[in-house]
Amino acid sequence: MTEFIPPGTRFIDLPSPFPMKRGGALVGARMAYETWGTQDPAGGNAILILTGLSPDAHARSHDGDPAPGWWDAMIGPGRPIDTDRWFVVCVNSLGSCKGSTGPASTDPETGAVYRLGFPELSIEDGADAAAHVVRALGIGRLACVIGNSMGGMTALSLLARHPGLARAHVNICGAARALPFSIAIRSLQREAIRLDPDWNGGRYDEATYPESGMRMARKLGVITYRSALEWDGRFGRVRLESDRRDDDDPFGLEFEVESYLEGHARRFVRRFDPNCYLYLSRSMDWFDIGDSVDGDTAAGLSALQVERALAIGVQTDILFPLQQQQQIAEGLRAGGVDASFLPLASPQGHDAFLVDIERFGPAVGGFLDAL
Amino acid sequence: MTEFIPPGTRFIDLPSPFPMKRGGALVGARMAYETWGTQDPAGGNAILILTGLSPDAHARSHDGDPAPGWWDAMIGPGRPIDTDRWFVVCVNSLGSCKGSTGPASTDPETGAVYRLGFPELSIEDGADAAAHVVRALGIGRLACVIGNSMGGMTALSLLARHPGLARAHVNICGAARALPFSIAIRSLQREAIRLDPDWNGGRYDEATYPESGMRMARKLGVITYRSALEWDGRFGRVRLESDRRDDDDPFGLEFEVESYLEGHARRFVRRFDPNCYLYLSRSMDWFDIGDSVDGDTAAGLSALQVERALAIGVQTDILFPLQQQQQIAEGLRAGGVDASFLPLASPQGHDAFLVDIERFGPAVGGFLDAL
Incomplete structure (x- = not known):
């Protein structure tokens, strides 16, 4: 859009x-x-x-x-x-x-x-x-x-x-x-976008941007762009300070690594067009x-x-x-x-x-x- | 439920x-x-x-x-x-x-x-x-x-x-x-379930089971349970026969590996309780x-x-x-x-x-x- x-x-x-x-x-x-x-x-x-x-x-x-x-x-x-x-x-x-x-x-x-x-x-x-x-x-x-x-x-x-x-x-x-592993990852990213009701067959606008689908896609991307080895050294099992946690959300962010993914997702959504993402992602599978x-x-x-x-x-x-x-x-x-x-x-x-x-x-x- | x-x-x-x-x-x-x-x-x-x-x-x-x-x-x-x-x-x-x-x-x-x-x-x-x-x-x-x-x-x-x-x-x-990589994967699986409007804070029933969230969670699980090496030998770049594809869906299933994930997801959803999934998944992060x-x-x-x-x-x-x-x-x-x-x-x-x-x-x- x-x-x-x-x-x-x-x-x-x-x-x-x-x-x-x-x-x-x-x-x-x-x-x-x-x-x-x-x-x-x-x-x-x-x-x-x-x-x-x-x-x-x-x-x-x-x-x-x-x-x-x-x-x-x-x-x-x-x-x-x-x-x-x-x-x-x-x-x-x-x-x-x-x-x-x-x-x-x-x-x-x-x-x-x-x-x-x-x-x-x-x-x-x-x-x-x-x-x-x-x-x-x-x-x-x-x-x-x-x-x-x-x-x-x-x-x-x-x-x-x-x-x-x-x-x-x-x-x-x-x-x-x-390769099929990468195809599977990208297929799942595209599915997350397409499952977001706001994607609406590609007919979203600024007000109805498919934000949760794009967040999921980006988080999965970041997970596969980095490595377990790096994250173990970088985040380990460090937890967020209590003032950065939402105590009313029993499944909310708790570990630093979750906050890192959240930050990446926030910086990405509304900075990339979801339909363009789908097209470019699929082009890689085909290659x-x-x-x-x-x-x-x-x-x-x-x-x-x-x-x-x-x-x-x-x-x-x-x-x-x-x-x-x-x-x-x-x-x-x-x-x-x-x-x-x-x-x-x-x-x-x-x-x-x-x-x-x-x-x-x-x-x-x-x-x-x-x- | x-x-x-x-x-x-x-x-x-x-x-x-x-x-x-x-x-x-x-x-x-x-x-x-x-x-x-x-x-x-x-x-x-x-x-x-x-x-x-x-x-x-x-x-x-x-x-x-x-x-x-x-x-x-x-x-x-x-x-x-x-x-x-x-x-x-x-x-x-x-x-x-x-x-x-x-x-x-x-x-x-x-x-x-x-x-x-x-x-x-x-x-x-x-x-x-x-x-x-x-x-x-x-x-x-x-x-x-x-x-x-x-x-x-x-x-x-x-x-x-x-x-x-x-x-x-x-x-x-x-x-x-x-470790943080596994925490990140599980956190994303839980987010997929929680983002499904049918999850509804855990108050779903048979008619409103959060199927798309559970499908996403399961597919991501299967991706991380197997390996790129295995899938390359098993699926390669083999495509689905045209009668197994939906030509009206431009981003629908195309490769065998996507169909494999879809099959796994179908066999899992409605066979596992989403709230139980959230609780067990989180217990691993904490350990x-x-x-x-x-x-x-x-x-x-x-x-x-x-x-x-x-x-x-x-x-x-x-x-x-x-x-x-x-x-x-x-x-x-x-x-x-x-x-x-x-x-x-x-x-x-x-x-x-x-x-x-x-x-x-x-x-x-x-x-x-x-x-």
């Missing part, structure tokens, strides 16, 4: 109509993006960042928007993704509500918000839209495409559908296909890089053309487990790519790439420095 | 009043139990089985109830828990809805169902109630107390509060205290064997008195992770117990003890044979 667009966002129109993989087309659609650093006249120093489900394009602060970005520690002068050398582009995913066209946008053909009238969204559509942004910025060939989580899927799809568009690739906690080769994931990976690649995983990640990044590296290698697999011992689970800069900084920075 | 009592269930009255750890007392309460095998005149061949959250006392078929039990493969003549040698007792947990008194039972003092008027339930209350059953059956000392999952907590509490009542102990996928020694879990474990113990864990268990069974074995050893830790490579996660009889049979049977 509502879009949430950072103030420094810029836009590039998609070709109109923009055909969608599973049918239908978008008319008058656009992509939101932000950039850092300076583009070489030759255009060889560009890096594209593709995000997970929820982030916007504001990966780092800049003159147009001094607010901290979601990957500030990784991007900037002298940082692992060094903007003294690289021209860094981050796009908001197609189908999101942070500036790129999605289910919360207005359909120019009807004048009404798309809602569930938005065409079925696939990872491949997001890859095509991102590739259009790259070309529209005058970038003939990316030095590297970096994809985190869902963005790791999008990056693989971009390599498959736009051969030659990137010289190198870093896949961070991504996957070549969705398999082997789709175009009879569901042979390894064959799909070995057909990808890049010179060098790095697949980074985290030992405590239960949502995109380590074996998935290993599969990516091995599949690329089978196709002749100089690809490495780097398992990290971060305790923070799937979200480690956002917080364990001590491990991810050298891993990503080292790879880029050697390009 | 409703109790679900297997036909062959027997009952033992608890002392009345039966004091509860966190305050209040039960009047006219009873415990449901079933037995297999023959009790030695000397009473030295008794084994007590304490269950996870949802099972009833019907662990195995018998003349009074030929229906298969939930642990048929483990119990019986010549089976790992060999009823030719052992007199096996399984109790339904206090607070459950399968025969033992709980929130779905009628409060004899008011003539109405307890609902949220049931006193706060702790694991310790369940241990005291189980110990009463043991003594009421004329068992001076158990040969062994076996606890699975939540029952592993109850067993540790029984050892702490009733020293000398058991000679040996097998802890299966149990824990000496609840820490170190509570009586200033929250020092290791000290709580080392104070336990048994001769021999075995703590079995599963590498793919995310709900009661392996480290927790290791902690139990190490804590018991520190107190002088001959205790072993046995990590198993079962792919089925927390539920492995119910299905991976190939691994669990020899592990439990071998320990019991040597007693």
Whole structure:
């Protein structure tokens, strides 16, 4: 229903109509993006960042928007993704509500918000839209495409559908296909939203936002983004002070970890559009890089053309487990790519790439420095 | 609201009043139990089985109830828990809805169902109630107390509060205290039930059973009871045949794994009382064997008195992770117990003890044979 667009966002129109993989087309659609650093006249120093489900394009602060970005520690002068050398582009995913066209946008053909009238969204559509942004910025060939989580899927799809568009690739906690455990988690998140009477088949508004469904979805997300190991050290069995508890609610918050989840849920609901969440979530379930080769994931990976690649995983990640990044590296290698697999011992689970800069900084920075 | 009592269930009255750890007392309460095998005149061949959250006392078929039990493969003549040698007792947990008194039972003092008027339930209350059953059956000392999952907590509490009542102990996928990841999962399950408008503060009836909340809770349970590894081999990315899909529901079931969860949820809802679920779930969050020694879990474990113990864990268990069974074995050893830790490579996660009889049979049977 509502879009949430950072103030420094810029836009590039998609070709109109923009055909969608599973049918239908978008008319008058656009992509939101932000950039850092300076583009070489030759255009060889560009890096594209593709995000997970929820982030916007504001990966780092800049003159147009001094607010901290979601990957500030990784991007900037002298940082692992060094903007003294690289021209860094981050796009908001197609189908999101942070500036790129999605289910919360207005359909120019009807004048009404798309809602569930938005065409079925696939990872491949997001890859095509991102590739259009790259070309529209005058970038003939990316030095590297970096994809985190869902963005790791999008990056693989971009390599498959736009051969030659990137010289190198870093896949961070991504996957070549969705596994049933992750599908189950996402299916349950979507069910929580759909069960909320306020969702109302996607026809909510500000006053009837499906808040409890989105809270449940977000809490389940946060549980699967982190790890038991981290939480044991961080929260243990610490209880809330009595003034932070509701004594009239016999099943109310009692432990710090419950309060932590509650805080995450509060910061998320009404900051993300529920229909966009459903569309993006489902697009991940559908993804398999082997789709175009009879569901042979390894064959799909070995057909990808890049010179060098790095697949980074985290030992405590239960949502995109380590074996998935290993599969990516091995599949690329089978196709002749100089690809490495780097398992990290971060305790923070799937979200480690956002917080364990001590491990991810050298891993990503080292790879880029050697390009 | 409703109790679900297997036909062959027997009952033992608890002392009345039966004091509860966190305050209040039960009047006219009873415990449901079933037995297999023959009790030695000397009473030295008794084994007590304490269950996870949802099972009833019907662990195995018998003349009074030929229906298969939930642990048929483990119990019986010549089976790992060999009823030719052992007199096996399984109790339904206090607070459950399968025969033992709980929130779905009628409060004899008011003539109405307890609902949220049931006193706060702790694991310790369940241990005291189980110990009463043991003594009421004329068992001076158990040969062994076996606890699975939540029952592993109850067993540790029984050892702490009733020293000398058991000679040996097998802890299966149990824990000496609840960890924040598991607390978070259970908190979310309880929230799903409480958010269902039909829960209505615990005042539902048959017509208004909080079905969607219980479905969500059960699905989340099943996700955390199994493992990503198992599901990848079992379901992969297999989709439902089109005749099993609802084409009018754009976010309906599509993958086999979603249908599997749906089936589990359907079999569970209306077969378990939601208020009982809330009480038992919360009792696990509260449990820490170190509570009586200033929250020092290791000290709580080392104070336990048994001769021999075995703590079995599963590498793919995310709900009661392996480290927790290791902690139990190490804590018991520190107190002088001959205790072993046995990590198993079962792919089925927390539920492995119910299905991976190939691994669990020899592990439990071998320990019991040597007693």
